[in-house]
Amino acid sequence: KQEVTQIPAALSVPEGENLVLNCSFTDSAIYNLQWFRQDPGKGLTSLLLIQSSQREQTSGRLNASLDKSSGRSTLYIAASQPGDSATYLCAPWADKLIFGTGTRLQVFP
């Protein structure tokens, strides 16, 4: 059974910092991994999708890497801004998306 762990659970930083959010999963037999952000009381916004054959994906200030064999993915956020404040979720896909409990990020001015 796939289990997904995200570290840290919460993070509070001043704006401008470069951030690293970690995701680990127990079953490496995945097709892809998706990163999302969730604002309080809202649905999910898809940030990046990495296929199992890829090592990383980039979108603007976001970069996600995937090391499938070791069951790890990392989301890098460059030059963080207050608007980045949200909960970030990773979800590997095998036959369904399995979500971690997320990293709650607060970026203060």
Place this chain on the structure above:
Amino acid sequence: GAVVSQHPSRVICKSGTSVKIECRSLDFQATTMFWYRQFPKQSLMLMATSNEGSKATYEQGVEKDKFLINHASLTLSTLTVTSAHPEDSSFYICSATTGEIGYQPQHFGDGTRLSIL
């Protein structure tokens, strides 16, 4: 692009009421839609997967007679919580994808906050 609209955003009703939640893909055809539930401080849990024109596939522990799913078109899926009780109070979120499952991203709606009194 890839917008998923979910309606209503919030429902408060009495115990025993049936509640219908709609999930629409606005600018793409969704071959597959998913329904998730999220309890406070917990991660999202998949309830069921539905393909257009087919019966939904439910996850273990999810009562199919309690949570009725209809996916009658490529842009609309509905979840009906029948005879809802306080323990059904939760945040329900749908997602949709097109193309081959597992190779395309899932796009999520804004969720429905269901509160049963």
